[in-house]
Amino acid sequence: MKISSLSSLNTWVHVPANSDFTLYNLPYGIFKYGSKKPRVGVAIGEHILDLSYLYKKGYLDQLFLNENVFKSDSLNRFIALGKPYWTLTRKRLIDILKEDNGELRDRKEDVEKALIPMKKATLLMPVKVGNYTDFYSSMEHATNVGKMFRPDGDPLLPNWKHIPVGYHGRASSIVVSGTPIHRPKGQTMPDGATTPVFGPTRQLDFELEMGFIVGRENELGTSITTDQAEQYIFGMLIFNDWSARDIQKWEYVPLGPFLSKNFASSVSPWVVTMDALEPFRCAGPIQDPPVLPYLRFEGEKSFDIHLEVYLQPEGGEPQLISESNHKYLYWNISQQLAHHTVNGCNMKIGDICASGTISGATENSYGSMLELTWRGTRPIRLANGTERKFIEDGDTVIMKAYCKKGNLRIGFGSVQCKILPAI
Ligand code: MN
Secondary structure, three states: OOHHHHHOOOEOOOOOOOOOOOOOOOOEEEEEOOOOOOEEEEEEOOEEEEHHHHHHOOOOHHHOOOOOOOOOOOOHHHHHOOHHHHHHHHHHHHHHHEOOOHHHHOOHHHHHHHEEEHHHOEEEOOOOOOOEEEEOOOHHHHHHHHHHHOOOOOOOOOOOOOOOOEEEOOOOOEEEOOOOEEOOEEEEOOOOOOOOEEEEOOOEEOOEEEEEEEOOOOOOOOOOOOOOHHHHEEEEEEEEOOEEHHHHHHHOOOOOOOOOOOOOEEEOOOEEEHHHHHHHEEOOOOOOOOOOHHHOOOOOOEEOOEEEEEEEOOOOOOEEEEEEEHHHOOOOHHHHHHHHHOOOOOOOOOOEEEOOOOOOOOHHHOOOHHHHOOOOOOOEEOOOOOEEOOOOOOOEEEEEEEEEEOOEEEEEEEEEEEEEOOO
């Protein structure tokens, strides 16, 4: 279908103007409502469409599923069905929700049970994450960090334009939007000191990232090419990779970040599928010097996703502090997955690969406090008169993401997380 015909697709469900959750989007998530067990739903306007209920009532019989994969507390079973099923399910859901289709619309009792007001539901972690990898794919971010952490050397290390640099993070501490986080404690080496000290981090930071969810497994010993990569990706979500900069600076040599990163990452509850992202494909930055053959790719593999970060002090209003875009990433997600598996590493369904902080070229597009305040030397002024070098107790960080092209708009909703004092 052409974009022009898609953007004029209307649904009989009320979708407010500028909603992230248009008929064209239909992102998947896990929700809990009333006394019922968690289940799979898709977001539409201000509602969640309960797929488990639709399955039970026969609305999804055309999919010939062997079991109700939607009666589950994670998307993993649905994802495991594979890309043809993701696409078929999407088509069927668009069909059911189209304004001229009365099969569900006209059965008031079913509509009442299938459409849950999002406000009244609790959104849960969308996937069971087995493994989490964090890339470092924004050249602007890597350059800024290099300038601050290694002022005497080249900001970009010699491998950076040849390798989509990444490290293995920790899956157990990935939490869904709304889950508060306590300020982490650890070892730091204060500037000018000769012995380290222990205590709560004084440089708590967010990282504006997007993650993709692995949707298909490759066998141990085999690799995924850049051509095949998107067949192995279910969708994307917003990813806030919390970081403690003072702990990071002291611990990261020579094996990279450890406790400065693994205390928490926050994700948005809705996973936007690659099918929904299709119209927002675009070209990425030119890669120079040329990359090795296994990292070359054909066509457009980047995505035009507008990103925003808001900081909300305790008792105050959210204030926009950064605007960036997923398309700024030097290394695209297909290259990330090809690189991750080129050695035969096997990916699992539900694994998350995050992009690394997504910074743009301008100072208002930096994706972390470290860069926005240049390690605290240029504090951000807030509307309530206070200023921030890093994130303080009581602050809430909110990230939003959406794509827009003509009348067509899809969004990721938001991920928000409040910081509580150290325990
Ligand atoms: Mn990160």
